[in-house]
Amino acid sequence: MTTLFGLCDCNNFYASCERVFQPGLNGKPVVVLSNNDGCVIARSNEAKALGIQMGTPYFQIRDLVEIDEVHAFSSNYVLYGDMSSRVMATLAMFTPNIEVYSIDESFLDLGNFYKKDLHQYCWEIKNIVYQWTGIPVSLGVAPTKALAKVANRLAKKSAKAKGVSVLTDPYHLSEALKATSIEDVWGVGRQYTKLLRRHGVNNGYDFTQKNDSWVKKHMAVVGLRLVKELRGESCLELDELAPPKKGICTSRGFGERLTEYSQIQEATANYAAKCAKKLRQQGSCARVMTVFIQTNYFSERDLQYNNSRTITLPVATNSDMELIHYASLALKSIYRPGYRYKKTGVILTEIVPEDRIQLDLLDKVNREKHGSIMETLDRLNARYGRNAVKVATQGFDPSWQLKCERRSPCYTTRLSEIPTVYNTL
DNA sequence: TCTGGGGTCCTAGGACCC
């Protein structure tokens, strides 16, 4: 059976989302900033043309923003998540099988579409997605996932392609690989680029000429799979159902440096609650929790302190109350006064389906009650907005909150301003 | 002053067991 994959990628996704609701910014340089307005994580083509690099610290371009040369937005993940769902739902109409690979990318199974005029079909997809969502996309089509990545990159870069590139015949495929620098190949990061260049591999085509045992020796089985994919042998299937996550992490830098335990505890409680919500969304519970705290490692002036604490819970859980309780205990054991803290985080592992948790005979928690409280809480928050209802430990102190001075409104989802608080456990 | 956050997979090496 011959395989054929499409890779659909939203162009400059976050920047495009912002522009959908401010069409006046079309044709102008737009950037989206990371949490805390730290650095640039998305750029419109015009911003790229100005030479703004991915990861540029915001303060280095602030002057341009202040004279309106560049339009900057704080990241608004609620908006991007919702726009993403719209794009993916539209794509799903064009193929029976789709793998949502990331917030802005999907693989499409086009295995049954060999007979179609693929070029024409891709244009249709691209146009409909734009018409229905306002998001411009690029499409690459090829016999394997790794080659679809190559095709997609070409679709975006080449002036001739204008956003669609179909690579099915061997000549086009090897030309495309020759035109792809080795560091632009999917799965080849900084370390492997150095290694491969040392061995005379400068582009995707050179890589396909290396023999299997050399690749296996230096890049393990992952590298071997990749090189086979680039030669046209499909090794990576389409994964339609995202498997449940094996680790869940919520961590963020604070808007300002914090020194007080109470402030850091409040932030940590909120991250624990966020993790609990992610667990409930995928129908799982977690048994092991790690809490960490860090000072600012960029600062040469500050005393540095990093520590973490991992605890195993008596029974796997996804309750806000319980996870906040243990997160506070863990934090208390590693918090030391006298430091200016920058960041904390909560990591959950040993994740199990919620209907298969091992109960403990000595368990004192009323799990049924916790379950129904969480269900009610999720319902209220879905209706009245994020954190309309929360555990008291999560508090009201804004000092740890993210800096996001340039956030756009959540145009597509509802938010409420009414806070209600309960406290239990 | 100001530098993101959240994941996956693989491997090597140590501890431990028979």
Place this chain on the structure above:
DNA sequence: TCTGGGGTCCTAGGACCC
């Protein structure tokens, strides 16, 4: 004190992705 091999499990660390 020296003499072995083979298996499993766990952890830390490294590589990558968006």
